[in-house]
Amino acid sequence: MFELNVHSKLKLNFYKEPTLKVAQNLLGKVLIRVISGIPLAGIIVETEAYLSQNDEASHSFNGKSKRNNTMFNSCGYLYVYQIYGIHYCCNVVTGKENVGEAVLIRAIEPILNKEIMHKNRFNNNNFIPEKLISLSNGPAKLCKSLAITKDDDGTNLLGNDIYIVEGNTIPKGKIVITNRIGINKSKELPFRFYIEDNKFISNK
DNA sequence: TACTAGATCGGCT
DNA sequence: GCCGATCTAGTAG
Numbered sequence: 001m002f003e004l005n006v007h008s009k010l011k012l013n014f015y016k017e018p019t020l021k022v023a024q025n026l027l028g029k030v031l032i033r034v035i036s037g038i039p040l041a042g043i044i045v046e047t048e049a050y051l052s053q054n055d056e057a058s059h060s061f062n063g064k065s066k067r068n069n070t071m072f073n074s075c076g077y078l079y080v081y082q083i084y085g086i087h088y089c090c091n092v093v094t095g096k097e098n099v100g101e102a103v104l105i106r107a108i109e110p111i112l113n114k115e116i117m118h119k120n121r122f123n124n125n126n127f128i129p130e131k132l133i134s135l136s137n138g139p140a141k142l143c144k145s146l147a148i149t150k151d152d153d154g155t156n157l158l159g160n161d162i163y164i165v166e167g168n169t170i171p172k173g174k175i176v177i178t179n180r181i182g183i184n185k186s187k188e189l190p191f192r193f194y195i196e197d198n199k200f201i202s203n204k
Numbered sequence: 205t206a207c208t209a210g211a212t213c214g215g216c217t
Numbered sequence: 218g219c220c221g222a223t224c225t226a227g228t229a230g
Binding site: 048050057058059081083084085086087089091104106138139140141180181182183184203 | 221222223224
């Protein structure tokens with residue numbers, strides 16, 4: 001059973017590393033979302049990096065706008081955007097202020113208060129273990145499970161509402177590096193990372 | 205199991 | 218107007 005240790009919260013230095021490095025270092029870390037004092041949590045098992053240079057798929061590619069403003073914050077903030085009118089996706093902002101880089105969290109493995117995550121996602125209390133994987137094996141699914149919406153855009157990850165703590169270190173050999181999915185531009189860039197053989201990564 | 209369309213909104217051309 | 222860093226339900230095979 002996972003024991004939440006608030007003191008292992010990641011410090012600002014963690015986010016200051018180069019974006020591609022942070023994307024890999026995030027694997028195995030634990031994303032915490034506190035609602036009414038109750039922590040929901042999952043192990044980060046899949047990420048994608050979005051850079052500021054030569055990356056057409058990145059929201060920051062065409063410069064700053066109202067929507068992507070948070071992406072241009074200095075590192076250590078949560079960037080949440082809405083997609084297809086109905087879903088939300090969350091990113092960890094990296095880089096210095098006005099740079100515009102982030103790591104999309106694509107999948108987590110639920111470990112704490114899974115029943116509440118299930119209720120957030122499916123709107124019912126009929127929690128069954130078979131549904132565990134589909135709780136958060138995709139960027140929009142994990143946001144739904146953790147009740148993350150546009151309201152959470154700009155949240156400081158060093159605060160107490162949404163933050164990330166230490167978890168298991170993933171050996172380099174267990175990190176799979178592939179191209180990103182679900183996009184049409186800059187598809188060829190090897191910016192997607194996930195934990196090998198993990199059951200909770202996204203479907204595609 | 206595999207493919208397709210529909211949902212639904214805001215940002216950008 | 219168009220289309221997206223998605224997901225789901227529906228249909229066909």
